[in-house]
Amino acid sequence: MVTGAAGFIGSHLAERLLNQNYTVLALDSFTDYYARERKERNVLDLYDTANQRGARFTFMEADLRTADLCDLLTRHHVRVIFHQAGQAGVRPSWGKEFQPYVERNILATQALLEACVHLPDPQQIQKFIFASSSSVYGDAEKFPTSEDELPRPISPYGVTKLAAEHLCFLYAKQYGLPVVALRYFSVYGPRQRPDMGFYSFIDALLHDRPIRIFGDGEQTREFTYVGDIVEANLLALNARNGGAHLYNIGGGSRVTLNAAIETLAQVAGVLPRLEYQPRAAGDHRHGAADISRARRELGYQPRVSLEDGLRKQLDWQKNAVGSRQ
Numbered sequence: 001m002v003t004g005a006a007g008f009i010g011s012h013l014a015e016r017l018l019n020q021n022y023t024v025l026a027l028d029s030f031t032d033y034y035a036r037e038r039k040e041r042n043v044l045d046l047y048d049t050a051n052q053r054g055a056r057f058t059f060m061e062a063d064l065r066t067a068d069l070c071d072l073l074t075r076h077h078v079r080v081i082f083h084q085a086g087q088a089g090v091r092p093s094w095g096k097e098f099q100p101y102v103e104r105n106i107l108a109t110q111a112l113l114e115a116c117v118h119l120p121d122p123q124q125i126q127k128f129i130f131a132s133s134s135s136v137y138g139d140a141e142k143f144p145t146s147e148d149e150l151p152r153p154i155s156p157y158g159v160t161k162l163a164a165e166h167l168c169f170l171y172a173k174q175y176g177l178p179v180v181a182l183r184y185f186s187v188y189g190p191r192q193r194p195d196m197g198f199y200s201f202i203d204a205l206l207h208d209r210p211i212r213i214f215g216d217g218e219q220t221r222e223f224t225y226v227g228d229i230v231e232a233n234l235l236a237l238n239a240r241n242g243g244a245h246l247y248n249i250g251g252g253s254r255v256t257l258n259a260a261i262e263t264l265a266q267v268a269g270v271l272p273r274l275e276y277q278p279r280a281a282g283d284h285r286h287g288a289a290d291i292s293r294a295r296r297e298l299g300y301q302p303r304v305s306l307e308d309g310l311r312k313q314l315d316w317q318k319n320a321v322g323s324r325q
Contacts, residue, residue: 001025004085006039023056029063064108069115090282093157105160117175134185136162144290155282172244180236185250189226190316215279217258224251225304235298250289252302
């Protein structure tokens with residue numbers, strides 16, 4: 001089962017599973033964070049992939065907080081859960097908009113965990129793989145940052161992702177649920193959400209608008225191509241059982257935002273216009289992943305360079321813009 005399967009990462013993961021002839025139950029609640037039409041296109045692509053591969057695929061529009069999850073998991077004989085669903089976005093998580101983050105990151109995760117541990121067969125779920133975030137680290141004191149560093153999130157979003165992580169670990173300890181949590185670092189690539197950095201940068205380039213940068217652009221990020229994220233999820237299937245396991249999943253390189261935009265401009269063959277704005281609340285200054293544990297225990301190794309990944313995303317956005325005209 002893939003939750004959040006109509007979204008950016010979830011759709012890529014479900015597609016890869018179908019291409020490998022897994023039977024996939026895909027769930028999504030179509031939250032209003034961005035246009036439903038975009039997510040529906042992703043689902044249609046999944047149906048096309050399933051038909052081409054002859055794979056068994058079921059899609060359901062469902063809210064994890066209210067669905068009869070025990071029935072779904074039992075009826076569809078789910079063995080592995082890739083929990084990708086959640087309320088995304090650092091900057092919108094402040095103020096009155098915090099409630100959806102609590103409901104969709106914490107309460108939805110708790111409901112799914114409860115369903116897993118109260119199935120008729122307590123051994124049915126062989127892996128529960130949770131999509132966490134590097135936002136839990138906040139302004140980390142060491143770079144690259146390892147999983148042993150104390151998380152200190154500086155955004156409400158990061159707080160809810162850390163809370164969901166802790167719930168996963170609690171259920172692993174109390175009930176023996178085989179949990180793997182993956183902390184994603186700055187994911188990008190085709191199907192990226194329209195609120196995310198590279199999507200907005202590319203959109204600005206395609207429409208001859210200035211690129212807006214929050215802060216001075218010297219903040220660093222470890223950008224990770226979505227295909228490498230998908231590969232990490234599949235490798236997590238082979239994580240050893242017993243207790244909970246936590247891994248950083250990064251792209252293998254740390255660059256400033258200014259340098260990343262320069263690379264994008266070179267790929268696009270245009271000279272960008274930059275517009276600097278005040279640093280946004282909740283944005284951490286630096287980010288870099290120590291992926292040695294994932295490399296050692298899972299065999300994870302990022303394969304896609306920033307330049308190649310940006311070229312793939314640029315090509316996808318050009319085609320997406322063309323298809324809407």
